[in-house]
Every structure is written in structure tokens, then in C-alpha cells.
Amino acid sequence: MEFFLSDQTRFMVKLLLKLEIENGWEAEENSGVLEKPRKFKHLLSHSDKLSREDKGLFNLFNILKDLIPESTQSWEYFLEVYGRLVINSFEINDEEDDKAGWGLYLAPSLLNHSCVPNAEAEFSGKQIIIRVNVNIHSAALSDIFISYIGLSESTEKRREKLSKYYHFHCICLRCQGLKLSWKSVEDFNPKYTELIGQKDSVLQAVLDNARGKESDFLWSLRCPSCTGRPVKCSRDETYGVICTYCNKEVAKENIEIYHEVLTAVEQLITAKIIPMDGPQQCIELMTGIVYPYCESYIRCLELAVDNSLLQNNLQMAAEYGESLLSVCRRFCRGSSACIQLVLRLALLYKELGNLEKGMKLLEQAQVHAYSDTQLSFQVLNTIQLYHATNAREREE
Structure with a gap:
């Protein structure tokens, strides 16, 4: 035969x-x-x-x-x-x-x-x-x-x-x-590689979901006259920009600084070579000037999470991740990009030993992930991982 x-x-x-x-x-x-x-x-x-x-x-x-x-x-x-x-x-x-x-x-x-x-x-x-x-x-x-x-x-x-x-x-x-x-x-700890990057971009999810007045945030500066509220200011606007909250006109000097900062940031994050810590420095440069829902700010947050992980700085990666999650909750809560970010943060908090905070994020994500079978499965797997870790810690 x-x-x-x-x-x-x-x-x-x-x-x-x-x-x-x-x-x-x-x-x-x-x-x-x-x-x-x-x-x-x-x-x-x-x-x-x-x-x-x-x-x-x-x-x-x-x-x-x-x-x-x-x-x-x-x-x-x-x-x-x-x-x-x-x-x-x-x-x-x-x-x-x-x-x-x-x-x-x-x-x-x-x-x-x-x-x-x-x-x-x-x-x-x-x-x-x-x-x-x-x-x-x-x-x-x-x-x-x-x-x-x-x-x-x-x-x-x-x-x-x-x-x-x-x-x-x-x-x-x-x-x-x-x-x-x-x-x-x-x-660099190779087990952190799975935390770096995600399939769907948060910025793209924001661009896809921003509607009406919310889309104004994507190009906005912080009002220097009131409590730093967002003031829409597009790339070609150099004067006559008025805050809709305090009704005051933003000084031309402030608008020029805003455009100069965004130009510098965009040149760096689109450069052939991005230096280590570049995204973090860009965020510091934009703080107090650019509204944190601005496109360039969101992109730098995404980069800063990965940059921090590459340096084994889990705590800093978690902090930038939380800032990015705030953006998700405003524009694209429940999106696949948002849930992917939550999964990364949950694993980060597991590594940091903050299981309580990670579990809260997972429980919230479970509600929004029900319509996506693959993401729902990943959330459930991560929750089971948390339970197993908790069980081991109680035994010890």
C-alpha cells in the first residue's frame, strides 16, 4: 500500500x-x-x-x-x-x-x-x-x-x-x-514588544469620528485670556481669532507662537529621523499653547507611549497612555482603537503591579467590545490573566 x-x-x-x-x-x-x-x-x-x-x-x-x-x-x-x-x-x-x-x-x-x-x-x-x-x-x-x-x-x-x-x-x-x-x-525587555504599537491608530479614529464643533478641537490653541479653553485656529489664520467662551480676541503674537510651535512639531515627527525623546519634547513644547485635542498633540502622545516603552519606562508610558485614553473617551469611545489602547494599558498596569486600575479599564472595555468578536475575546483573555495573577499573589 x-x-x-x-x-x-x-x-x-x-x-x-x-x-x-x-x-x-x-x-x-x-x-x-x-x-x-x-x-x-x-x-x-x-x-x-x-x-x-x-x-x-x-x-x-x-x-x-x-x-x-x-x-x-x-x-x-x-x-x-x-x-x-x-x-x-x-x-x-x-x-x-x-x-x-x-x-x-x-x-x-x-x-x-x-x-x-x-x-x-x-x-x-x-x-x-x-x-x-x-x-x-x-x-x-x-x-x-x-x-x-x-x-x-x-x-x-x-x-x-x-x-x-x-x-x-x-x-x-x-x-x-x-x-x-x-x-x-x-x-530593553523583549516581553514589552507586544505593548508597542497597535493595529488601529487613535488619531485616525478621532479624525473619523470628530463631528461639528468637536472637529474644531483638531486645530485649536489654548485661550490665553480665560482658563485655557480651546480656540479654533486653522493653519492659515493669523489674526481675528476669537475665543467663543470669553469673547476675547487672541493676540496676534500668541497666534504666531502657536503656529511656530506646530510647525516645529510637525517637522520633527515627519522627519526622516526622529530623535529619542523627540515626541516627549514636542508635548512639553505644546503644553499651555496647543490644545491637547489638536492633531499634532494626539500624534505625539501615540509616539510618546512607544518611545517610553522602548526605554523600559513603563510608568511614563502609562501616563502618556492615559492622556491618549482621555482623547479616545471624548471622540471615539468604544472604537477598536480605543479598546486596543485599553488592552495595552491593562497589560502595562499588570507589569506595574496596579491590578485594580487595570481591571477597571478592562471592565469598561468589556461593555464596548461586545460587537467585535476578536476584541471581546482579547478582553476576556486579559481579564482571565488578571484573575490568574491575583490568585498567584494570594497564594504567595
Whole structure:
């Protein structure tokens, strides 16, 4: 009786047999640039992200269990092996750049991903060569990036693939959606990467939902005569601007300062390179002059949250996030952008140990997320995470 085995099944059969017969978990590979040899057991598996609900994965396990039961062992063992294979293997291409198969290379699996890579993998038969395409001043592997996926798709699609198959949220320069060159601090905690950025922009949600008088806030200065209330002042207005609250005309000098500040801010946040702390400095520059519902102010708040996270400053990120949430509540309460921001803040407060504040946000978000199945599921998952954390803390 003949039957067909997929490439993936054949690869798994070879790998499972190698691990069992040749003690493959301890097999070493040294690229010449690593301080210590790399072993199969050192590879990430993300087995906790894999589930029996994946029918294809569960079918593969059953096939392998029938073919080589002793090598396949248990479901848990299978996931550890499969996860390492899927996440760390390379697609091998021939001279015509056509797919020739898959290969698992222990040392190159250390290389991180970027959607703006500075290196690429090439193959000479079964041998892998990592070729750096730009001049770099460091031989550190942390400064060399390859792409795990094709780069022709949109940011949303790329992030979706990376999350689904590699289980991380990409924060490379291209995925930030900005022409910037921020660098995270050397001791940046990688678990914070999932907190950086979100699918839907708060500013775009505001622009989509602002109506009537509320839209005036998007271009407004603070009245210097009353309590800092918003005064609509568009880009081309230089005089004759009157506060509708105190009925006083804003001095021409104040309007000029307002325009100068906005021009400086816009030049910085649209520049090819945005300096670290640039968004925070812009917010300080606008404080007291520009109304906090102004477009440029909102954009800087979004950037400042991510910038603070890249510096491991969770408290500052939470403060900017709360300011951004105030904007959401005014213009786009219950929008997907608002709920995504709440989820990020909840995880931030969990890291900061302020579970009470985070839970209040989640309870509010639960009311608004009911119409979006995916967001509702994410809110419920985060609430369950909070309950589990609470339970652990009570036990301790």
C-alpha cells in the first residue's frame, strides 16, 4: 500500500528519529562567531502558543504517532520539537531561486527579524550563508537582521503573519509606520514588544469620528485670556481669532507662537529621523499653547507611549497612555482603537503591579467590545490573566 507524506511530515520524521537515535537534543553547531556552541535544546519552541484546536497540527501528531510512536512520544514532546522546527527553519532555494526544501540551522536561528533587513540567507547546496548587505560597524549578532517572511505585503499583513507563525509583534522601523531611527535601550525587555504599537491608530479614529464643533478641537490653541479653553485656529489664520467662551480676541503674537510651535512639531515627527525623546519634547513644547485635542498633540502622545516603552519606562508610558485614553473617551469611545489602547494599558498596569486600575479599564472595555468578536475575546483573555495573577499573589 502506497501513501503520500508531505514535506513537513517527512521533515518531522527525520528530526524525531535523529533526536531519539543520535541524541540530537545535544547536537552542537558552531558558526565561528558564537561564544558557545548552539544546541537544538537552546531553540525557542513557543509550545505554549500551539493548541489541539489546530486540526492540521493535531492530524500531523496522529500521523507521526502511527508511523514512529516511540520517537513521537507524547503530545507535549511533539509540540516542543515541532515548535522548534517551524520557528527556526529556513526555506532553501536553488540557483533559480525556486523552493528546494527546508533546513534547520542552529547558529543562524539566533538572528532576529526586521522588515528592513540588513542581511539575507543564501544557499550553496545545503550550506547556508548569511550575507550582510550594508556596511555595519559591529560584528554583534544583535545588529544583524534578516526577514522571516516576504516583504511585499502591508504592515498589517506582515504583522499578522509574524504573530501567527513566529509568535511576536514586530516593532521594526518599517512596522512602526514611521521614518525613524529610534533604538531601544541595551537592556530593553523583549516581553514589552507586544505593548508597542497597535493595529488601529487613535488619531485616525478621532479624525473619523470628530463631528461639528468637536472637529474644531483638531486645530485649536489654548485661550490665553480665560482658563485655557480651546480656540479654533486653522493653519492659515493669523489674526481675528476669537475665543467663543470669553469673547476675547487672541493676540496676534500668541497666534504666531502657536503656529511656530506646530510647525516645529510637525517637522520633527515627519522627519526622516526622529530623535529619542523627540515626541516627549514636542508635548512639553505644546503644553499651555496647543490644545491637547489638536492633531499634532494626539500624534505625539501615540509616539510618546512607544518611545517610553522602548526605554523600559513603563510608568511614563502609562501616563502618556492615559492622556491618549482621555482623547479616545471624548471622540471615539468604544472604537477598536480605543479598546486596543485599553488592552495595552491593562497589560502595562499588570507589569506595574496596579491590578485594580487595570481591571477597571478592562471592565469598561468589556461593555464596548461586545460587537467585535476578536476584541471581546482579547478582553476576556486579559481579564482571565488578571484573575490568574491575583490568585498567584494570594497564594504567595
